[in-house]
Amino acid sequence: xxxxxxxxxxxxxxxxxxxxxxxxxxxxxxxxxxxxxxxxxxxxxxxxxxxxxxxxxxxxxxxxxxxxxxxxxxxxxxxxxxxxxxxxxxxxxxxxxxxxxxxxxxxxxxxxxxxxxxxxxxxxxxxxxxxxxxxxxxxxxxxxxxxxxxxxxxxxxxxxxxxxxxxxxxxxxxxxxxxxxxxxxxxxxxxxxxxxxxxxxxxxxxxxxxxxxxxxxxxxxxxxxxxxxxxxxxxxxxxxxxxxxxxxxxxxxxxxxxxxxxxxxxxxxxxxxxxxxxxxxxxxxxxxxxxxxxxxxxxxxxxxxxxxxxxxxxxxxxxxxxxxxxxxxxxxxxxxxxxx
Amino acid sequence: xxxxxxxxxxxxxxxxxxxxxxxxxxxxxxxxxxxxxxxxxxxxxxxxxxxxxxxxxxxxxxxxxxxxxxxxxxxxxxxxxxxxxxxxxxxxxxxxxxxxxxxxxxxxxxxxxxxxxxxxxxxxxxxxxxxxxxxxxxxxxxxxxxxxxxxxxxxxxxxxxxxxxxxxxxxxxxxxxxxxxxxxxxxxxxxxxxxxxxxxxxxxxxxxxxxxxxxxxxxxxxxxxxxxxxxxxxxxxxxxxxxxxxxxxxxxxxxxxxxxxxxxxxxxxxxxxxxxxxxxxxxxxxxxxxxxxxxxxxxxxxxxx
Numbered sequence: 001x002x003x004x005x006x007x008x009x010x011x012x013x014x015x016x017x018x019x020x021x022x023x024x025x026x027x028x029x030x031x032x033x034x035x036x037x038x039x040x041x042x043x044x045x046x047x048x049x050x051x052x053x054x055x056x057x058x059x060x061x062x063x064x065x066x067x068x069x070x071x072x073x074x075x076x077x078x079x080x081x082x083x084x085x086x087x088x089x090x091x092x093x094x095x096x097x098x099x100x101x102x103x104x105x106x107x108x109x110x111x112x113x114x115x116x117x118x119x120x121x122x123x124x125x126x127x128x129x130x131x132x133x134x135x136x137x138x139x140x141x142x143x144x145x146x147x148x149x150x151x152x153x154x155x156x157x158x159x160x161x162x163x164x165x166x167x168x169x170x171x172x173x174x175x176x177x178x179x180x181x182x183x184x185x186x187x188x189x190x191x192x193x194x195x196x197x198x199x200x201x202x203x204x205x206x207x208x209x210x211x212x213x214x215x216x217x218x219x220x221x222x223x224x225x226x227x228x229x230x231x232x233x234x235x236x237x238x239x240x241x242x243x244x245x246x247x248x249x250x251x252x253x254x255x256x257x258x259x260x261x262x263x264x265x266x267x268x269x270x271x272x273x274x275x276x277x278x279x280x281x282x283x284x285x286x287x288x289x290x291x292x293x294x295x296x297x298x299x300x301x302x303x304x305x306x307x308x309x310x311x312x313x314x315x316x317x318x319x320x321x322x323x324x325x326x327x328x329x330x331x332x333x334x335x336x337x338x339x340x
Numbered sequence: 341x342x343x344x345x346x347x348x349x350x351x352x353x354x355x356x357x358x359x360x361x362x363x364x365x366x367x368x369x370x371x372x373x374x375x376x377x378x379x380x381x382x383x384x385x386x387x388x389x390x391x392x393x394x395x396x397x398x399x400x401x402x403x404x405x406x407x408x409x410x411x412x413x414x415x416x417x418x419x420x421x422x423x424x425x426x427x428x429x430x431x432x433x434x435x436x437x438x439x440x441x442x443x444x445x446x447x448x449x450x451x452x453x454x455x456x457x458x459x460x461x462x463x464x465x466x467x468x469x470x471x472x473x474x475x476x477x478x479x480x481x482x483x484x485x486x487x488x489x490x491x492x493x494x495x496x497x498x499x500x501x502x503x504x505x506x507x508x509x510x511x512x513x514x515x516x517x518x519x520x521x522x523x524x525x526x527x528x529x530x531x532x533x534x535x536x537x538x539x540x541x542x543x544x545x546x547x548x549x550x551x552x553x554x555x556x557x558x559x560x561x562x563x564x565x566x567x568x569x570x571x572x573x574x575x576x577x578x579x580x581x582x583x584x585x586x587x588x589x590x591x592x593x594x595x596x597x598x599x600x601x602x603x604x605x606x607x608x609x610x611x612x613x614x615x616x617x618x619x620x621x622x623x624x625x626x627x628x629x630x631x632x633x634x635x636x637x638x639x640x641x642x643x644x645x
Binding site for chain 2: 029033081083133136137138139142143144146147148149150151154155157158161162276279280283314315316317318319320321322323324325326328329332333334
């Protein structure tokens with residue numbers, strides 16, 4: 001699993017080469033559609049990394065991406081494939097919103113941690129359901145998390161179009177705005193918010209627990225050989241449910257951060273596929289914390305670039321999904337299969 | 341009042357079940373040779389948009405279906421290269437293919453949003469369609485609906501009654517043994533994925549040409565994933581897939597009919613029905629499926645070195 005650990009430099013060089021290959025293929029796709037790839041790339045670059053505002057916005061988007069990547073990376077240590085980051089993010093946002101609009105008279109020092117816990121619990125619950133189904137042998141977590149994404153998004157739509165719709169906001173489907181005490185504070189006059197601290201702490205804990213604790217060792221044992229781990233008295237079932245719960249909770253925190261700091265109210269357009277992008281990031285990074293930061297940065301630039309391309313080149317925002325897919329293609333094709 | 345309601349549900353079930361059946365057959369063919377394709381969603385989108393574009397350009401929906409089938413088959417070859425030749429992880433490759441399909445179909449279809457076509461029209465079978473009730477229930481559909489069950493039987497025949505199908509299933513059970521017996525796993529898996537892509541492309545074409553008659557980004561709305569669940573439900577068997585698709589088509593149809601009749605339940609809750617039903621069905625049928633799953637499903641054939 002430690003793709004970067006031993007040959008970090010070689011790995012980096014190889015990665016840059018693969019990334020360039022993906023960029024070239026996407027440039028060819030843009031040409032086929034009659035767009036100018038050089039200008040498109042230049043616009044993406046200058047809008048994201050060409051100004052301090054652009055860079056701050058890239059960092060803002062990295063916050064949920066790191067959290068949703070952790071939601072995938074953690075369960076992947078024992079070969080669980082959590083594709084449900086998107087749904088877990090939505091349910092986390094849903095739970096956090098419930099807290100924020102119902103306990104409006106609480107002070108910030110009490111309300112903020114509460115909606116954080118609610119967000120974690122919401123996403124965690126959603127992930128744990130899939131873990132439970134896996135443990136009972138009902139369904140693989142891959143297919144159940146995928147299907148539950150749709151359920152989660154519809155559930156959020158149900159609430160914002162129905163019972164939670166803000167009567168003040170004429171026709172927009174959105175919840176009542178959060179009270180000030182439920183808004184995560186931002187720093188340096190940018191939109192970079194307290195969620196960044198959560199993401200960094202999450203990364204450090206992820207690294208520390210995996211490499212320095214008994215839990216990390218037991219998870220590695222399960223990852224290498226489930227049967228042997230079981231015979232040594234490690235409960236795989238407990239780990240499956242627990243890791244899906246914590247992973248889902250991470251995505252839930254991402255949802256809480258978005259709804260509280262970025263939107264200030266619950267909206268159906270909460271996430272432009274942040275959960276799915278997190279999946280790509282974790283896979284590209286091979287589950288390594290430094291790799292997650294690097295890949296989150298890259299995909300933050302690319303997804304922000306998608307919005308730029310839509311505005312300036314009339315390329316549908318979903319168009320950059322091709323670039324994201326191409327990057328994963330070249331990574332997958334290069335690395336090849338590892339027997340499970 | 342209950343009579344017409346039931347008839348609408350039934351014919352709706354057949355309409356909505358048809359793309360699910362093609363998609364389920366597609367996934368079943370792939371999985372029988374040991375390959376899980378989560379990219380089916382993307383293959384369907386490519387089929388939907390290529391079929392729609394071709395129909396707009398030529399005015400001929402049959403050419404649209406043909407182009408969709410071909411595009412689906414070719415698009416699935418990208419997936420084949422990753423999982424067969426490069427031996428990449430099937431689940432991650434499938435999701436990457438889905439992303440690629442979402443993006444590519446959005447680019448191709450960008451200029452077509454809002455345009456409508458006549459699409460595939462209902463073909464009334466002479467005389468039979470005139471019978472009261474029965475005529476509407478069985479003999480008033482587009483060509484892809486009529487051909488769906490024959491295609492399912494054809495897939496069954498290919499898989500279970502030909503040498504080719506036997507080799508394919510042998511690879512799905514145990515590629516090493518099949519290789520030792522003189523089969524070429526890689527070539528057969530490519531062939532299977534091409535056929536699966538054709539079926540997936542047709543599934544998408546039915547959505548855009550016969551059901552919606554228009555194009556919208558991500559119009560498959562997770563039907564590709566529902567099909568993955570349906571394959572498990574039908575125990576990887578093409579004929580059982582017919583029953584499964586009808587059941588799920590029924591769920592979609594019931595939800596549409598309830599919305600059309602203004603049943604006072606939020607449409608968002610009704611929309612959950614197919615996904616929740618998939619999860620419930622997976623849970624209920626879990627005991628039976630362990631022995632039915634192809635032995636090497638999801639694993640990577642490492643060759644002989």
